[in-house]
Amino acid sequence: MALAPKFKGHRLLFSKEASAASFQEPLHTIEVFLDYVCPFSAKFFKTLYSDVVPRVRASPGLATKLQVIFRQQIQPWHPSSTLVHEAGLAVARLAPDRFYGFSEALFRAQTDYFDASVANEKRNDTYRRLARLAAGSAGVDEAAVYDLLAVSDKPGPDGGLNSGNKVTDDLKVLVKTARLVGVHVTPTVIFDGVVTNIDSSWTADQWLEWLEKNVA
Structure with missing residues (x-):
């Protein structure tokens, strides 16, 4: 699918x-x-980003023939899933080259955003924590990240009370993308347009064996 x-x-x-x-x-x-x-x-990303990516880069036969696209997949039964993915979108907009680094940090700190961790926290306070994480882990301007994420408690210019934030429109695109291909479970992997069976339990060796068979 196009990006x-x-x-x-x-x-x-x-x-x-x-x-x-x-x-x-x-x-x-x-x-x-x-x-x-x-x-x-988180387990999937750690193996892919920390172990598989360096080995692919060291293999010219794979490196020139392969690309990875991170598709942010919101799982709405965890309300904070929307908030953390909005933070990913904010970083991707402000500093595209730091998106993967921020994603690594966000996965590493993911329990800080689990249901119990945000149960008594206001939405904008969660955004403030995410903006600090973006600044500390990826060097992205904290105020700029928060500005994209914060939700106003005042009516919008049209009097509306449900206008979201400055990355809401981008978030809608993520949701539409997943719906278009029917993705539900995370992680899900699509290779050249077809769902394949790579899962979070794979080691880097299993990844490389699979890639060498399938990347011609």
């Missing part, structure tokens, strides 16, 4: 030539649908 330019931070390229004018988009695409407050997504 809108405004979500370019969600794309992970491996080849050193990716920034060159002559660069051609890789033949193969892995789309990973992950939720920041899903423990299985």
Whole structure:
């Protein structure tokens, strides 16, 4: 599935030539649908980002033929899932090249945003914590992140009371994207447009074995 330019931070390229004018988009695409407050997504991301990515970059035969797209997947039975994914969108807008670094930090701190951890916290207070995390982990301006996330307690210009925040429209695109391909479970992996069986229990060795068989 295509990726809108405004979500370019969600794309992970491996080849050193990716920034060159002559660069051609890789033949193969892995789309990973992950939720920041899903423990299985955290396990999946850690293996992928910390162990698999460096090995793919060290393998020219894979690096030039493969790209990964992080598809943020909100799981609404955890209300904070929306909030943490909004923070991901804010970082992706302000500093696309720091999206993966922030995602790593957010997965590492995910229990701070589990149901029990936010049960007695106001929504904007959760946003403030997320903005601090973005600043501390990815060097993104804390005030700028919070400005994108904060919800007003005053009526909007049209008198509406349900106008969301400055990343609400981007959030709607994420939801529509997942609905279009029928993704429900996290993590879900789509390889070249087809759901495949990579899961959170895989080791880096299993990943590399699979990639070497499927990335021609």
